[in-house]
Amino acid sequence: KQEVTQIPAALSVPEGENLVLNCSFTDSAIYNLQWFRQDPGKGLTSLLLIQSSQREQTSGRLNASLDKSSGRSTLYIAASQPGDSATYLCAVPGTYKYIFGTGTRLKVLA
Amino acid sequence: NAGVTQTPKFQVLKTGQSMTLQCAQDMNHEYMSWYRQDPGMGLRLIHYSVGAGITDQGEVPNGYNVSRSTTEDFPLRLLSAAPSQTSVYFCASQGSGGFPYNEQFFGPGTRLTVL
Numbered sequence: 363k364q365e366v367t368q369i370p371a372a373l374s375v376p377e378g379e380n381l382v383l384n385c386s387f388t389d390s391a392i393y394n395l396q397w398f399r400q401d402p403g404k405g406l407t408s409l410l411l412i413q414s415s416q417r418e419q420t421s422g423r424l425n426a427s428l429d430k431s432s433g434r435s436t437l438y439i440a441a442s443q444p445g446d447s448a449t450y451l452c453a454v455p456g457t458y459k460y461i462f463g464t465g466t467r468l469k470v471l472a
Numbered sequence: 473n474a475g476v477t478q479t480p481k482f483q484v485l486k487t488g489q490s491m492t493l494q495c496a497q498d499m500n501h502e503y504m505s506w507y508r509q510d511p512g513m514g515l516r517l518i519h520y521s522v523g524a525g526i527t528d529q530g531e532v533p534n535g536y537n538v539s540r541s542t543t544e545d546f547p548l549r550l551l552s553a554a555p556s557q558t559s560v561y562f563c564a565s566q567g568s569g570g571f572p573y574n575e576q577f578f579g580p581g582t583r584l585t586v587l
Contacts, residue, residue, distance in 0.1 A: 393572045405562060406578040451515075455572030459505070459517040459530055 364389045364456050368463035375442055376471050383437040383466045385452035390430045397426050397437050398451045400465070406451065410437070442470045474498050476579035478563050484585045485553040493548040493582050495563030501577075503566035504546040508532065508559040509581075515562070521546055553586045560584070 367386045375381055385395070394413045398406040410426040412419040412435065419426045425438040439446055449467045453460040479494045497504065505520035507530075517530030521540040535557060537549040550557060561582045567574030 396576060398578075403583075405580040406564075408575050408577060411575045453576070458520055458522070458528065460515075460572075460576060462515045464514050 364392075364454060364461050366452060366454060366461050366463040368450075368452060368466050370466060371464065372467040372469075374469045374471065377442060377444060379442050379470075381439050381442055381468075383439070383450050383468070385435040385437070385463055387433045387435075387454050387461075390433050392430065392454045394455065395426075395428055395435050396453050396460070397424075397435075398453065400449045400451060402448075409450075439468075442468075444470050444472045446470050476563055476565050476577050478561075478579035478582050480582060481580065482583050484587065485550070486587050487553060487555060489553050491550050491553065493550070493561055493563075493584075495546045495548065495579060496544050497546075497563075497565040497577070498544065499565060499567070499577070500543060501565035501567060502543065504540070505530070505564050505566075506536070506538065506546070506548045507562045507564065509562060510559050518548065518561075550584075555586045558584060558586045 365388045369384050396411045397409040399409050400406050410419045412426050412428045423440040428435045447469050449465040451462050451465045453462045476497045502523045506518040507515045509515050516532050518536050519538040521527045524540050524543050527538050527540055540546050563579040564576050566576050
């Protein structure tokens with residue numbers, strides 16, 4: 363059974379720091395992995411989709427990497443800003459559903 | 473292109489009442505799904521659909537019904553609301569090629585309270 367874990371559960375950093383969020387999954391046979399951002403009281407916004415054949419995907423200050431063999435993905439945020447404060451979720455597809463991690467709650471201090 | 477839209481944004485029901493949560497997408501996506509999000513439980517799949525006329529149950533389907541008469545719409549019906557159904561409900565759709573090949577897009581959510 364696929365399980366997705368995100369560590370740390372919460373993170374607080376000063377503005378300008380580069381940071382890494384981690385996502386681990388137990389079954390490496392995945393098609394892809396998607397990173398989302400969720401602001402308080404809001405829906406999920408897709409950040410990056412990384413296919414199983416890719417090792418990295420970049421969008422602006424965000425870079426996601428995928429290592430299927432070790433069951434890990436990382437989301438790198440460069441030069442963090444207070445506007446990056448949100449909960450970040452990763453998800454992998456299961457049988458007709460997505461399996462989500464419980465998220466990392468990020469706070470970037472001005 | 474509005475993406476995935478959900479109505480209402482907020483709803484308060486009394487136990488035993490029924491209601492329908494609306495979800496629509498304008499991206500011609502075949503796969504649509506409903507999740508509920510509860511503190512400490514994460515996102516759990518209620519029902520999903522792989523195309524018009526085809527629906528199936530997810531992890532927590534009890535107390536909910538769905539139908540998919542068109543590609544665009546995927547309403548979720550609460551048959552007889554219970555306090556345990558107090559939650560935030562999200563509708564999602566999947567890009568072309570169907571599940572699981574492309575990005576999943578989420579609606580803004582419906583916050584439901586059952587008294």
